[in-house]
Amino acid sequence: MNMPRPLIPQVMTTPPTAFPARIRGPLLKLCLGAGTLGLALHVFAADPAPVPPATTTPAATATAGAAATPAAPKAGAQFDWSKVPPVTAPSRPGMFVIAPSGPGYYSLWDVVTGNERKAPPVSPNAPYALMTNPAFEIDYRYMEKPGYEPDLFDPIKRIHMGEDFLLSFGGSFWYRYMRESDARLTNTSDNYHLIRSRFHADFWYQDKVRIFAEFLDARSFGQALAPAATDVNRTDMLNLFADIKLANIKDGPAYLRVGRQELLYGSQRLISTLDWVNTRRTFQGVKAFWRTPTFDLDAFWVRPMITERNQFDNWDTKQEFFGLWGTYKPMKGHLVDMYFLSLDDNRHRALGRNGILGDSITHTLGGRLAGDYNQFLYELEGMYQFGQYSNQDISAFAVASGAGYHFKGAPMNPQAWLRYDFASGDNNANDGRRNTFNQLFPFGNYYLGWIDRVGRQNIHDFNAQINLHPQPWATFTAQYHRFYLANKQDFLYNAAGAATLRDATGQAGSYVGDEIDFRFNIHVDRHQDILVGYSKLFAGNFLKATAPGVSPDLFYVQYNMRF
Template identity: 45%
Template sequence: MPKPGIVPIPPKGPGYYSALDTLMGNRLEKPPKSGYAPFAINAWPFFDADWRYVESVPNCQWTAVERLKRLHLSERLLLSTGGEFWVRYTNETNSRLQAANNDFTLAHVRQYADFWFGESLRVYGEYVWADSFDEELSPVPPDVDRGDILDLFVDLKLGELGGESVYVRGGRQELLFGSQRMVTPLPWANKRHSFDGFRMFRHGKETDVDAFWTKYVPPQASEFDSADDQQTFAGLWWNDHSKKGSSKDLYYLFYDNENTVSQLGIGRAPFQTHTVGSRWSGNQDGFMWDIEGAMQFGRQADRDLVAGMGTVGFGKGCPDAPWSPTFWMYYDYASGDNDLSSGDAHTFNQQFPFGHYYFGWMDLIGRQNIHDLNAHLYLYPNKWTTMWLQYHHFYLAEERDALYNAGGVAYRHDPTGAAGNNVGDEIDLVLNFHLTRYSDILVSYNKLFGGKYLEATANANQDSNAEALYLIFQQRW
């Protein structure tokens, strides 16, 4: 998986890498290999999990999960299976900044099968069942999808270019590119994003090249998901990782949504966006940087669109210090519109982002019409416990534009601009306990201290402050 932003440098060397290792006195010389993340949230799709190392592990040392991977059914036929059970309890005060509390539980089960016929043909399928229980507010669409196909595609090798294989993928698939600021499977969601379409890719030791043309697949609670023919998402992505410790991206994204959407009197769709962006990130001697920017052109409703976004972050990791701290400072910006009645639109369209990761765990802020000054601190009290502290200060880019949430929905708006631009401050505390090599418990406490803008735009059924408690258990196989 490409490295996202705000990346920590975890401790290495001899130690106990899970709670079970500690109880059993199983001291390891280095972190154990796995195709899954040692964290409750696995960002990359399971079809990108790398289990090739299993081939070099003696059979007598395989874990129960490793015995499900790289099964040689014949000389050319290879099978891997696996999945995940995930449950999240949520307690929200002033949920979605409404004057209402929301206490509920989300759960999902995923199961996949991955067939390889040599290197020339691959068939991958993944089932998902996701549901919500005891909610007091209506669940958001990604919360509920009772039995569906998350992924079902075929990879066909077309040949080789520059010594690397070129593949075409057709079918339903998750998409993940670069920092995930623009394109993500949405790992936090109970049901992740899917797209129907085609992707051609060549991934090599120095460069990766991807091209895709898809239709977005919105989740349906009790019906079989089908692609929305009104939403086309396509693009080109190039990544250069030829220099150790450095990564460069250049990308073009095309998003055409022909549906009609109006929020708080603002015409949000139909729209057609062309986004051109680049990113440079790296790590040298524990000093890290992450710089990304994009310009956007097209049409929003009946207006010409010119917009942009940018982010700059610098970090320092000290893996050999006590608790192995990693510290980051970031500034994030996405343009807004100072005159919604003019013939030009300037509100950045965030595409399909991992907003939960970048703009706070409350999911109240999206990458649209926003400034965000944020700081992050990772700590490792031991090798199986991750502590992540965040602070965000939010203020609007344009006072007359709306405030948009993590899903890009406008939910507060003062067209006069009299409410100002001070949205507020958010703090987030995340604790992940790695129980075994394939299971975790995550606890997160999050609070938004509303600023003058939220206070001024709140009606009798709304509030300016909010807090949330999340408790997650996951087991993978």
């Protein structure tokens, strides 16, 4: 297999003075802010609070048992491998789910074999077909503890090569059947198949140096419409990076990561690996990160990867994405996210005042609270954007809020959420101000419907969700959305952030429509899941006027196998 062009030299050969003048100032401020926040976190971390549990939504995280306290090192070993790698547990997303606990059958295979467990089993993967956390964050450290439950693929995991080296392999395969009517707001029906294969190798020298490589092959068959950019990527690298340990600071290690890497932060409203699509999302660049029991702190500079179906992907040299992200975990079940992000887009695609095309730079300042208390569930996130969009000043914002309740002890472990999401829009393209929110690199489907017709831009979304576990191995989720344009002169934007439909006069109104989404997941065993889903978008006045006769629906069946 031909290998891509070297990654590390591409990242490291850009001197600080080579950054465009308009981002050099914000970048220096970002570095100063990183130092200040790092000092503050250093002080706070002196008195660590309890670590939050890993009971979060199956779409984003692994089973709680996988994050258990590492065991003591094996007898005779000179290096304690029970803490390598220093896994980052994914943050709770919005509408998070608290998984079942207590005695029961936790997979369909448990039912077949009559294996009733006293508690959820230790497992590196979430009991769900969609899992957004990267492969390099999957936690197999439980294998350092004697007495763990053996598995067929153990021989390729955590292979100790002497006392100082560790090698591990893994991967996944999925197949999905999709049946769409009125696909992409056209009058076309589409029935097609998606296949994705991934394979990774992970090599460590103690906890000082890591090299991680992950192969990806994504293909589509039988589509009536041209495959989307996220459907096909043949024979490529999803991740290819090196980690170098910088130091131990207070209660945790600090690392520098260089190369191609997936990013996932917070609620995933702004930065996600986007596991729903066939290709996943990845970047290339540099990230420094520090992990402690109560604080995580990241600073990064990357460029998005451009998917090139029949050749190796390369990074987009016309986009720079850099930021600072901190997560504080003050007590069990609660978290606080704080972040500053900048996207410098020099592709000359920003349509400004009087139809002038230009570049843009968007700064996003935000924060988030999420947690559960006495069976009450809550989340609140606010995001404000400023910067320049061609010849216009940016002033935009978004708010995501939700309250829920966990009916603990009730049959089927029910949980319910009521939510309101808002992202601003623009009503005048010639007033010198850009008010449309930029959703950056989100996991939009999870929040705004799986049909993909609505993105976090120029939208009001009043929504509700119910989660049930008919059995510990079965998960049912139902969602309802009512969508309105935030500004009826602006576009309707899809899940990818592309402008799709608009009535510049505003006479079509703002009522986009109502969407229902149903998903049912069967956890077959620790390696296999089956997901069945159906979604329907009922057209409102705006859709009826701008896309007559269109009322799309989606049915899908997915099989996922991980090893």
